[in-house]
Amino acid sequence: MRTPTAQGRRDFPFYNGKPIVINAAQWWWVMAALCVAFVLLVMPWPLQHAPTGRGAQAVLSCAVPLAALTLIDRKAVPALFHRPTLRDVAWMVAIAC
Structure with missing residues (x-):
């Protein structure tokens, strides 16, 4: 999904334009x-310390x-x-450094 003001840039969230139908139970x-x-x-x-x-919890x-x-x-997940x-x-x- 692209907007006129942000041509050439990815939209956030990374939506592929194909909605996924999820019912109430899902x-x-x-x-x-x-x-x-x-x-x-x-x-x-x-083993929290x-x-x-802590990494496992995250x-x-x-x-x-x-x-x-x-x-x-x-x-659904790859669409994100x-x-x-x-x-x-x-x-x-x-960021890692």
């Missing part, structure tokens, strides 16, 4: 996954809702993300 599934992800994020973990302890809090969305429609460009990779490296 929305409940996504909302339940969001609740589970929140609980995983805030609950104390046994280990280097990977990854799971993102992965659980994306997995639920993938179970509903496999085309675009193929990384060289500029995106440069930003990733700059």
Whole structure:
């Protein structure tokens, strides 16, 4: 989806112009996954102070809702993300350093 003022630039969120139909039961599934992800994020973990302890919580809090969305429609998750460009990779490296 492109706007007249932002020609040549990607729109955010990265929407491919093809809406995905989600019924009420599927929305409940996504909302339940969001609740589970929140609980995983805030609950104390046994290895919380280990280097990977907090990272695992952060990854799971993102992965659980994306997995639920993938179970509903496999085309839903790739519609959220675009193929990384060289500029995106440069930003990733700059932020990581």
